[in-house]
Amino acid sequence: MRLRILAAGKPALSYAAAGIAEYLKRLKRYGGCELVELKAGDSESVSKALLARSEGDLRIALDERGEALTTRQWSERLEALEMRGEIKRVSFLIGAADGHTEGLRQEADAVWQLSRLTLQHELALVVLLEQLYRVASFRRGEPYHR
Template sequence: MKHQIIVAGKPALAYAKTGTAEYLKRLKRYGSYDLKHIKDGSSEDVSQRLLEGSEGTLRIVMDERGESLNTAQLTKKINAWEMRGVKRASYLIGASDGHTEELRQQADLVWALSPLTLQHELALVVLLEQLYRIATIQRGEPYHR
C-alpha cells in the first residue's frame, strides 16, 4: 500500500524538521511514503484542500476526537486494508483550528494520536514514527519492542 501524508503548512521548528526527515529516510526501505505540504489557512480552506488531495484514497484523519488506537490495533487495521486490496492511504493533518465536520464524515478512520491536542508539527513526527514502527512490525523486525 502507498502511504501519503498530507499536512497543512511546513514544519518550522528544528525538532520537527529533523524528526520528519529522519523518519521519512527510515521509511524509504519499507515502501512508498510521500509527504505533501499544502497551504495553511482556515479550517474550511484546509479541509477542502485535504479532501481534494486525498481523492480516491483511504482517508485517515488525525483528530484528537477520533478513535484511540494503540500500535497493535492500527497495525491490524492497516493489514486488513492491505488484504482488502487498498492501494493508497492518506493521513490528513489539518490546520491549527482543526478539521471540518464534512472532512471527518468523509474519513474512513478518524484517529486520535492522543487525547491531547497536539501541535501539528509534533503530530506529524508522531505519525511518522508510528508508521515506521508499524512497518517494522509488519516485517518482523525488532524496532517495535
C-alpha cells in the first residue's frame, strides 16, 4: 500500500521546508511517501482539487474536527488497511489555510486530527510526516517511536 500526501501550497517557512525534506528522506527507508503540492487557494477550490486528485484512493482528511488517535492507533489502522489488500494507495489530505469544506469531510473515508489545535498547514504537513515516520519505525520494532 502506497502513501501519498496531497497538500495545498508549497512550504514558504524555511524550517517547515527543512522538516518536510528530512522526514521524506527518512521515510524512503520504509517505502517512501509521495508528496503532491497543489495550488493554494480558497477552501472551495482546494477541496475540489484534493477530491479530484485523490479519486480512487482511500482518503483520510486531516482536520481538527476529526477523530483523535494515538500513534499506536494510527499504526493499527494503517496496518488494517494494508491487510485488506484491495487498497492500493492512501491519500492524506491537507487543505487550504481555511481548512476543508464540509463536502470534502463527507466524501473522505476517514477524518483524523493531528491535534485539537488548529495547525498552520505547513506545520500540519511536518507533523503528519513525523507521525508517518514514527508509525513506520514502530511497525518495524525500532526504538524511534518511544
